[in-house]
Amino acid sequence: MPHGNLTKWIDDNSSKFIEISDKIWDFAETGLQEHKSATYLIEVLQNNGFKIESGMADMKTAFTGTYGTEGPVIAILGEFDALPGLSQEPVPHQKAITEGANGHGCNHNLLGAAGIAAVLAIKEEIDMGNIKGTIRYYGCPAEETYNAKGWMAVNGLFDDVDIALTWHPFDFNGTWDFSTNAMNSIMFSFHGKTAHAAGDPYNGRSALDAVELMNVGVNYLREHMIPDARVHYVIKSGGEAPNIVPAFAESHYFVRAPRRYQVGELYERVIKIANGAAMMTETEVKVDFLSATYNTRENSVIREIYNRNMAKLGTPVWDSEDYKFAEEMYKTHPKNSFDTLMYMAPSDMKEELEQHKDKVLCDFIIPNYGNKMVLTGSTDVADVSWKVPLAQFSTACTVMGAPGHSWQVTSCGRMGIGHKGMILAAKILATTAMEFFSDPELVKRAKDEFKQEKDTYKSPFPENHKPPYHRLTEDKLQEIS
Ligand SMILES: [Zn+2]
Incomplete structure (x- = not known):
């Protein structure tokens, strides 16, 4: 599968995607209040000829951008919500831009921007006549505070989708075979x-x-x-x-x-x-x-393609500036984080991983991370995974061992380390989508596996449910995951 043009196009336009990511980072809006972020991302898609729908499932900041008219529908899920209290300058020591303000402490700015880069790259391929199909970006609000994807799923927004792809920025490169609570x-x-x-x-x-x-x-x-x-x-x-x-x-x-x-x-x-x-x-x-x-279902057919493309594309190429930054920040991280990585890593990789123990930046790949365990946390990606075949991966966008939801994560999301991880993620999403567009047999295989599950998806929400806007003015909702 020649992916040369696709990845080159993403590289050639990388400054544009970094700008998108940085803008969302600057807006730093929390769940259900991502008005500037959603408006901006909609504008980017619209300017590129995508057909926009917005305000679905009773949420003002939910939207989709669709390009193409035929063939399989491939969804790329994007997020863009920030967290309260995690304002931070992009420096390797703790320094808020504004004390107590919001910050992208889960790097959803990178998550959303990589998806935009991937759908725009696929659009190029459609325009050149290399593939036939429909690519759709999902602007999914409030991952942190409210299970927006679940409510979108219940409202039928994924009903015509064939394959859904997404990812999450972390400190390592890898695909996942774990579930979540x-x-x-x-x-x-x-x-x-x-x-x-x-x-x-x-x-x-x-x-x-x-x-x-x-x-x-x-x-x-x-x-x-x-x-x-x-x-x-x-x-x-x-x-x-x-x-x-x-x-x-x-x-x-x-x-x-x-x-x-x-x-x-x-x-x-x-x-x-x-x-x-x-x-x-x-x-x-x-x-x-x-x-x-729901609990998450990772589709192994999609994961295999991620694995193959990750192996081909390699890991982010860190420069001396990244290392200088990482070495300083690493000192502020909890010392037991590598133990978790080892615990969750596939058993045949543990020996190899031992050699990476003291690395400050990830330059290795862990395929099938998770040992089929159920993570005790939760995510709303789960609900989409019960509607359509879906799989996730991560690329290294932070220094190794960065605590979840922290100033360290916010910081990395607006400098070289986060940017490099984000561009790599865009390439993995785009090349994987490209394979599904090019090979209907792969779509069928992913769907066949999906159909093996005996349980069916039923709305986990009570009747007459509405997104909890009524909670926003009086309080910041607790984070969900
Ligand atoms: Zn997150």
């Missing part, structure tokens, strides 16, 4: 009655008591749930002052488990505990269902 994100708010906490507490009904009793109940539940499940909470609101019986208190729960039905079962039990706590304290409980995800 399915989850629900729910806000429990309790409403009681206020009273003077010393004067007439008997006239009050404490919402905080209800929150605490619910947590106690859930903590007793732990002994009787499957070991792989995860339930965690934070108290978002617990009252105003000790001398007032709190009439309002609220806690935010995540319920996670390896399979969707397990989350459903566990969630029902957590609801019982919430109702029990309300009954005990004579308060009222309201359940605000924020988001939900």
Whole structure:
């Protein structure tokens, strides 16, 4: 498969894609509020002749850009949301641009920009008559705060797609064969009655008591749930002052488990505990269902093609400036991160990996990373993977061992290291899409594997669900993954 033109085109235009990525990095907008980012990316696609749809699935910042009219539909998923509090200059030591402001601490600027580069490269191939098909960019909002892809999936936005490709910037180059936990994100708010906490507490009904009793109940539940499940909470609101019986208190729960039905079962039990706590304290409980995800299914046919193309394209070529930056930043990283990499690496690679232990920048590839494990975190890419064959990979866009959601990640996303990883990712996406366009048999193979799954996708959201815009003004939602 000659990919020469495709990758050369991406290289020749790389400064344009770096500019796109940097712009999104500068906007640094958090989930469901990515108005400037979405508008800008739409403009880029529109200027290149893509047909735009936007505001789908009740989300103002969701959009697609489609090019081509026939053949298979290949989707490339892009994200562009930032995280609160992770503002950071692109320097190797901690220095916020604006203290407390948003920052791209998960490098979704790179994630989204690589996808744009890939779809524009494919458009060139369509225009030259080298392939027939339809390429579609998905602008997926709020990965961090709200399971937007899941809601897009439930609303049928992937129904005509044949193959979906995406990636995530990390500190290493590799493809993944792990799954991720399915989850629900729910806000429990309790409403009681206020009273003077010393004067007439008997006239009050404490919402905080209800929150605490619910947590106690859930903590007793732990002994009787499957070991792989995860339930965690934070108290978002617990009252105003000790001398007032709190009439309002609220806690935010995540319920996670390896399979969707397990989350459903566990969630029902957590609801019982919430109702029990309300009954005990004579308060009222309201359940605000924020988001939900499935567990992820990685398609091995797509992964094999990623693996082949990654082997051909190699790793990012780091220069002395990158190394200087990386060596300084590496000192600020947790020292146990390589252990995780080793733990998740395929067993036949462990010996080789041992030699890379002290590297500050990744110059190796780990195919099939994950040992078929279920990662305890969650992602909304999962829901798309239940609709169409999908697989993910990562390229090195940070210094080795960069903690997730950190100033270090924000920093790397707007300098050479992130840019190089992003351009490589664009090439892997584009060359892989190209193979699916060129070979219908491959599309069929990916679909055949997809059809082997016995379970079917059912909406993980309750009836009458809407994206939680009502939460945005009062609070920043907890991150989902
Ligand atoms: Zn992310």
